[in-house]
Amino acid sequence: EPEVTQTPSHQVTQMGQEVILRCVPISNHLYFYWYRQILGQKVEFLVSFYNNEISEKSEIFDDQFSVERPDGSNFTLKIRSTKLEDSAMYFCASSPDRETEAFFGQGTRLTVV
């Protein structure tokens, strides 16, 4: 069964460094998302991406964050100058259309030290 895959599963980075979280959405999906879950808390929407551009972003998704679909298969989230409070589980998701549920990857645990 097709699935969303994310790499790495766990990333440790020093405060101030840049990180890139990678995702391979399901191949025929058109809508892509990044969500964040700080440990034990709710799942927060960061950004949605459709037709090679951001379709919506939350207040959390400020200039520190960017997304890219560099090669038609990967979907990346870049976090510049990481802060301690960026430590969280980051989930990538995709859906084939706007009428279907989103399929989630297994997440990348980001730890900023």
Add this chain to the structure above:
Amino acid sequence: AQTVTQSQPEMSVQEAETVTLSCTYDTSESDYYLFWYKQPPSRQMILVIRQEAYKQQNATENRFSVNFQKAAKSFSLKISDSQLGDAAMYFCAYRSRSRDDKIIFGKGTRLHILP
């Protein structure tokens, strides 16, 4: 703005018993989708069940069923014959059909299954 509220941070149920998780939401729209996602200790989000707002019939998926009350904006999840593998965090979620793309999640309910 749409919001999703889960008022039960934690619940426990005896194995083989039935449990109902509550969810309410707020929206001014008439056409949308509602979901229940399960997050086991592995942390991956797994879809349990979905409901289209335009359908009056409550969705059912094996031991999982929902009670969708559109006028009351209520969307509860019933798990029958609870199993140890059902222990997880359960998130209620909302998606507009006509507006933005994002799925909005509630804060979740942690379900414990007692052997």
